Amino acid sequence: MERKPLAPPGFSRTFYKRQLPSPPAIEFASARGKQVFGEALADGTVNNFFKLIEQFRTQDEPAYCGLASLAMTLNTLNIDPRRTWKGPWRWFHEEMLDCCHPLPKVREEGITLTQAACLARCNGARVELYPYGAVSLEEFRGMVAEVCSSAEEHIIVSYSRQEFRQTGDGHFSPIGGYSAREDLALILDTARFKYPPHWVPLPMLYK
């Protein structure tokens, strides 16, 4: 008979992932999620997925969702940081994104949408910033569909997890694809220790 090791002290207050509330979300790697992906692939609305998923990463700190989304997207865009990360390699990593707001503050509080735009710009990206309400649902859908089909630009969304019945609140993540048939957007959630990537209804994401 095998003996299970005793849990270390405080273990009960730690977490191994969270259950993804579904609906409204559809887990990417579920049978249904694969079906949505397959159809969107055939429709040409997940062209941006390939370059972006190559750079999918786990945020390095609980409040680094904004920095992780940025590092992912800057690497996806093939922007050379012109400074080294490790060894002889030039590469974006969250800790290198320190030009707009002090990192110790980011570690405590995260970043705002405006700070995210500042960080993307000062690291060489061209940025369009749309605060909530700046575009209509129709316009938002059009932008998501176009970006996911063209694969030349990328969208990072800042949204509330509460809309999807997820624990936590304000969160950043890149959009990894769009399903026109079902009006779903693929959230590449950088808190991979918590939730897997998932499809969400685009109107709920817009909210």
Added chain:
Amino acid sequence: MERKPLAPPGFSRTFYKRQLPSPPAIEFASARGKQVFGEALADGTVNNFFKLIEQFRTQDEPAYCGLASLAMTLNTLNIDPRRTWKGPWRWFHEEMLDCCHPLPKVREEGITLTQAACLARCNGARVELYPYGAVSLEEFRGMVAEVCSSAEEHIIVSYSRQEFRQTGDGHFSPIGGYSAREDLALILDTARFKYPPHWVPLPMLYK
């Protein structure tokens, strides 16, 4: 007129990625790579891709390809490390894989196939180890096809980059999918600062 910032000293000895020698490799996000993926998806031989790509990560140190492949695979298998990573979250990270070989040594020398198997086992995975020559090409192809279709097990390969005309030599990476039509395996290269994921001819990988 914009002035380009002067490169810092030593800049010319640093690298922003390497050109992927193609052939023999086919870049995952290229038009051809997407076509191979789409066909393999329809054939049901990239079922393992979905869970695995959710955990795709960049190795944290130049010699951590083995540890990164393991951390990726342990997280993919939903194995609870029973110890925390950051904050309250239990999650595998390279630096937590320290039960078989001292990390400072791994940082210098990397790990062997036997050490990789030891690390996977002492972290809770069931492991089958096949040193070079233990299986025939036909058997290897059968294992890759089965694992990539079933998505219940995963394969990490240890191979020489030289076979594919890539810089460097011994390297570990998980296999992210199989194309039966073209007999190609998808290498999820953890050195993402160097090469993107790519399809390679399975007989060359076997070598």
